[in-house]
Amino acid sequence: MSRYVPSAELAGRVVNGEVYAIARLISRAEAGLTEARAALAGLYARAGRAHVIGITGVPGSGKSTLVSTLAARLRTGGSKVGIIAIDPSSPYSGGSILGDRIRMTDLVNDPGIYIRSMATRGAMGGMARATMDAVDILDAGGFDTIVIETVGVGQDEVEIARASDTTVVVSAPGLGDEIQAIKAGMLEIADVHVVSKCDRSDANRTLTDLKQMLTLGALTADRPDWQVPVLGISSYTGSGFDELIDALTRHRAVALHTESGRRRRVAIAGFRLAKTAENLLLERFARASSELTPDFAERLVRHEGDPYSLANELVAASFGKEDP
Numbered sequence: 193m194s195r196y197v198p199s200a201e202l203a204g205r206v207v208n209g210e211v212y213a214i215a216r217l218i219s220r221a222e223a224g225l226t227e228a229r230a231a232l233a234g235l236y237a238r239a240g241r242a243h244v245i246g247i248t249g250v251p252g253s254g255k256s257t258l259v260s261t262l263a264a265r266l267r268t269g270g271s272k273v274g275i276i277a278i279d280p281s282s283p284y285s286g287g288s289i290l291g292d293r294i295r296m297t298d299l300v301n302d303p304g305i306y307i308r309s310m311a312t313r314g315a316m317g318g319m320a321r322a323t324m325d326a327v328d329i330l331d332a333g334g335f336d337t338i339v340i341e342t343v344g345v346g347q348d349e350v351e352i353a354r355a356s357d358t359t360v361v362v363s364a365p366g367l368g369d370e371i372q373a374i375k376a377g378m379l380e381i382a383d384v385h386v387v388s389k390c391d392r393s394d395a396n397r398t399l400t401d402l403k404q405m406l407t408l409g410a411l412t413a414d415r416p417d418w419q420v421p422v423l424g425i426s427s428y429t430g431s432g433f434d435e436l437i438d439a440l441t442r443h444r445a446v447a448l449h450t451e452s453g454r455r456r457r458v459a460i461a462g463f464r465l466a467k468t469a470e471n472l473l474l475e476r477f478a479r480a481s482s483e484l485t486p487d488f489a490e491r492l493v494r495h496e497g498d499p500y501s502l503a504n505e506l507v508a509a510s511f512g513k514e515d516p
């Protein structure tokens with residue numbers, strides 16, 4: 193039987209770049225193990241150097257292929273690249289196909305690229321609960337660029353803008369993405385707009401439509417330090433990726449060295465604090481209410497109270513029975 197390696201020991205190995213330790217500690221972060229939290233806290237102190245790029249867009253827009261090609265291009269420049277590919281979970285089994293990783297098989301033999309698939313496990317917003325912990329682990333492990341590819345479920349993925357230094361929104365010709373972008377607020381969260389599959393004949397219309405919408409919103413946009421570019425790329429021909437990498441590099445400088453970038457970092461920190469506190473409260477409530485919930489559910493079925501009053505009672509009773 194193999195020895196259980198303490199998370200503190202794994203953290204030391206993460207700093208040395210050991211892939212086994214990185215994988216194991218990310219798994220413990222996903223499981224929410226209390227024993228791992230001190231190690232994660234220590235790694236957070238070492239993180240903050242990597243460029244975190246969020247990539248989002250509707251299904252079929254070519255996000256995974258774009259990430260694969262982008263990672264390969266970044267590697268030619270000497271960067272170590274970590275990829276967190278998030279897939280939706282089954283509402284019944286909680287499992288996930290993890291198809292994004294299947295599409296990146298050409299990268300798996302490169303020791304300078306680490307790919308981690310994560311299932312959402314019911315989390316909303318296009319990201320998994322342990323996404324930011326995984327970012328810290330990869331950052332402390334020496335990865336220069338960390339790419340987060342969101343679920344791709346449609347109109348609820350704006351959380352990625354609160355978790356990444358640079359947000360790339362991917363569209364594709366013929367999918368109706370222009371209207372979807374307006375409805376979802378995707379137009380506003382993008383630091384870089386990318387139209388993929390630009391080897392297709394109808395790509396110019398999508399590029400033109402996005403540029404026009406950005407022009408209409410320019411008067412109210414609060415981005416004095418950055419003009420959002422609209423770039424056309426093709427993973428098939430390789431065109432446009434030099435321009436994309438240049439835009440990512442320029443936006444990284446804006447994120448690090450301007451007042452708007454500082455405000456964004458504060459907003460990201462506030463978002464992370466709120467999500468972490470929310471998760472801790474949910475864990476405490478789940479533990480404390482497990483024995484009480486069936487009785488309260490029976491009372492609700494008998495109409496001995498309404499959902500709001502009984503829920504308030506359940507919360508008060510649950511936290512009241514906790515140990516100090």
